[in-house]
Amino acid sequence: MKTYTRPLDLKNGRVDMSHGSGGRAMAQLIDELFARHFTNPILAEQGDGACFALPVGAGRMVMATDSHVVSPLFFAGGDIGCLSVHGTINDVAMMGAKPLYLSAAFILEEGFPLADLLRIVQSMAQAAREAGVPIVTGDTKVVEAGKGDGVFITTTGIGLVTEGIDLKPSNIKAGDKILVSGMLGDHGVAIMSQRENLTFETTIQSDTAALNGLVAAMLDTVPNIHALRDPTRGGLAAVLNEFAQASGHGMVIHEKAIPVRSQVAAACELLGLDPLYVANEGKLVAYCAAEDAENLLATMRAHPLGADAAIIGEVIADTNAFVQMETVFGGRRMVDWINGEQLPRIC
Amino acid sequence: MKYIDEFRDGELARGLAKAIAAAVNPAREYRLMEFCGGHTHAISRYGLQDLLPSNVRLIHGPGCPVCVLPIGRIDSAIALATQHDVILCTYADTLRVPASNGLSLLKAKAQGADIRMVYSCDDALRIAQDNPQREVVFFAIGFETTTPPTAAIILQAQRLQLSNFSVLCNHVLTPAAMVHIMESQNDPAAVAIDGFVGPAHVSTVIGSGQYEGFVARYQRPVVIAGFEPLDVMQAILMLIRQINDGRAEVENEFTRAVTREGNRKAQGLCEQVFELRETFDWRGLGEVPLSALKIRSEFARFDAEVRYQVGYAQVPDHKACECAAILRGHKRPADCKVFGTVCTPDHPLGACMVSSEGACAAHYTYGRFRVEVVAPVDEA
Structure with missing residues (x-):
């Protein structure tokens, strides 16, 4: 006799403890939600993990992981789902690798609406499809009401680095040019504008995007890019300081050259923030030799995710490894690490 | 950004820098104190010192409300949140200020105290309305700029007959601190101050007239300036000209916002709700007479100091701190x-x-x- 299973109520249903218990309810959640939307041949094998072969003669591999706890879960321009896919793809891509596969682990809070979970899963599936990086394995846990915040998602990605590509901060040399791929601060401001105690009207959308395509195009043109990093939490200032410390060189950037949308600048003005410290989820910072800079810039600008790219500064010899900025006024100041963080959970 | 970029124009700045360089007397030093933290921030953020001749020295004054808030007051706020189980609402910068016993509001929050960051005191009032079963205290700090909104929410709480809302008032006054700085100039170690860049937002409330007595008494020029970098440059030029001419006057660079009388309505609100404290302990400056406000007795039920019988104990700064x-x-x-x-x-x-x-x-x-x-x- 064929047993009838009532389908998940994806309209009004909620996550309950049984969805994490290892029983039928969990299997149903995985089947009807995750497997259905993430569908790909590796996942379809229903193994405990993903099993796949590497291309013949594969070079070095890259592995990166990222947890996502953003609040609110849905924001202008994206949601925790696509963010969790883009974030890890970008971390892999910043190593100069071509991202191949992703895993996704969910911590769900009891009572979380299944309709919201469906939206998140669909958004992840779409992001993975667009980036060409399938989600091949995953995990689900449920915690009691009050012990989570809706949903937390951890994704891990692996990728392959082509022979001859070697991106790392120690490649950075005095004289290198510093490039950014576009307008800074969109993600942070989009999130802040939707905070419960901070509602202001804005048309700014998160820039969340997978950068693997842009990175591939950049490496095609300039295989000798010295280093890449995506300026997420802590913004551009954090990346510059991390690279200054790691390379032992100083950096000088030019305020006038830094692309910031006027709405973002205005929101930052209102909130007393500096766009240099505001998070991005679809931008990168690149370092390359001065003679490669114009070529690299042209390639970035030719890509839809790099249309507003700019050369913003250069690396200098400075044993203090300070990051300085020439202000629009012609004076100089330091761009230090951010002090504390008053606006938690932006990614 | 319209109305902002105009005040950050690099070309105009270079023009002003040239005018300042031409105006200074190379034989003397100009020691100018910008009272407000907002000016300090603009000067540092735009690297203005690089645009000034080496004999123009900017001295950063005590006009940073978070900085001058004494440790004992933060201890009181932490005690309210931890011992009286109130929801304590505060402006963000205050969260990180180190208090006694290795605590800060941020650390007290991590230990379970219900401390919430607000962008405006209205938010604190809303939290009180949303949580009628909880006591809510707004930790009010700041100079004359943040004082009128605090007065307004106390009046609103009265109108709404809120019984679970009160304010821990730490509002301080700018002119009293400027007087204190000039009085301490008698100290032989003191750096003589030749002129003041006067407060921007504070002056929109109190008016430029408030500095006239100060200028007459201490014979130091005060030029009220906006917080944009060009405002500060222009004010520096005006101060140098006054000093060169031997004048000591109140001049107003920030005419787009500051009048001689100030904001009468805001002043009226403050007058209605607050009265002068005989003395107040400023972090860094010590006791300064008639330099702060307390809530009048007719609003005692909205005064957290009265409501929870909050005491005050002075806590000295670290010995090595200058x-x-x-x-x-x-x-x-x-x-x-x-x-x-x-x-x-x-x-x-x-x-x-x-x-x-x-x-x-x-x-x-x-x-x-x-x-x-x-x-x-x-x-x-």
């Missing part, structure tokens, strides 16, 4: 032994390192490369 001398212009941040070593923006010991508007924090965050860069700057 904030008191820095806030008076006697010393520079880099003169302090602990600056940049044990005292940093991440682990501030003293008042001036606490807020981004503080003199030490601004120097650490934006300016320390000037002192520490030893390697030649190679523009390869």
Whole structure:
């Protein structure tokens, strides 16, 4: 006799403890939600993990992981789902690798609406499809009401680095040019504008995007890019300081050259923030030799995710490894690490 | 950004820098105190010192409300949140200020106290309305700029007959602090101050007329300036001209917002709700007479000090901390032994390192490369 299973109520249903218990309810959640939307041949094998072969003669591999706890879960321009896919793809891509596969682990809070979970899963599936990086394995846990915040998602990605590509901060040399791929601060401001105690009207959308395509195009043109990093939490200032410390060189950037949308600048003005410290989820910072800079810039600008790219500064010899900025006024100041963080959970 | 970029125009700045260079008398020094943290921040953030001749020295004053808030007051706020189980609402910068016993509001929050960051005191009132079963206290700090909104929410709480809302009032007054700085000029170690860049937003409330008595008594020019970098440059030029002419007048660079009378309505609200404290302990400056406000007795039920019988115990600053001398212009941040070593923006010991508007924090965050860069700057 064929047993009838009532389908998940994806309209009004909620996550309950049984969805994490290892029983039928969990299997149903995985089947009807995750497997259905993430569908790909590796996942379809229903193994405990993903099993796949590497291309013949594969070079070095890259592995990166990222947890996502953003609040609110849905924001202008994206949601925790696509963010969790883009974030890890970008971390892999910043190593100069071509991202191949992703895993996704969910911590769900009891009572979380299944309709919201469906939206998140669909958004992840779409992001993975667009980036060409399938989600091949995953995990689900449920915690009691009050012990989570809706949903937390951890994704891990692996990728392959082509022979001859070697991106790392120690490649950075005095004289290198510093490039950014576009307008800074969109993600942070989009999130802040939707905070419960901070509602202001804005048309700014998160820039969340997978950068693997842009990175591939950049490496095609300039295989000798010295280093890449995506300026997420802590913004551009954090990346510059991390690279200054790691390379032992100083950096000088030019305020006038830094692309910031006027709405973002205005929101930052209102909130007393500096766009240099505001998070991005679809931008990168690149370092390359001065003679490669114009070529690299042209390639970035030719890509839809790099249309507003700019050369913003250069690396200098400075044993203090300070990051300085020439202000629009012609004076100089330091761009230090951010002090504390008053606006938690932006990614 | 319209109405903002116009005040940050690099060309105009270079023009003003030339005018300042032409105006200064190379035979003398000009020691100018910008009272407000907002000015300190603009000066540091735009690197204005680089545009000024070397004999124009800017001294960062005590006009940073978070910096001058004494430790004992933060201890009181923490006690309210931990011992009286109130929801304590506060402006963000206050969260990180180190208090006694290794605590801060942020650390007390991590230990379970219900402390919430608000952007406006209205939010605190809304939290009180949303949580009728809880007591809500707004930790009010700031100069004359943030005082009228606090007065307004107390009046609104009265109209709404809210019984679970009160204010821990720490509002302080600018002119009293300026007087205190001039009185301490008699100290032989004091750096003589030749003129003041007067407050921007504070002056929109109190009016430029409030400085006329000060100028007459101490014979030092005051030029009220907006917080944009061009405002500050223009005010510096106006101060240099006054000093060269031997004049001591109140001049208003910030005419787009400041009048002689100020904001009468805001003043009226404050007058209705607050009265002068005989004395108030300022972090870095010590006891300053008639320099702060308390809530009038007819609003006692909205006064957290009365409601919870909050006491005040003075807590001395760290012994090595030079904030008191820095806030008076006697010393520079880099003169302090602990600056940049044990005292940093991440682990501030003293008042001036606490807020981004503080003199030490601004120097650490934006300016320390000037002192520490030893390697030649190679523009390869």
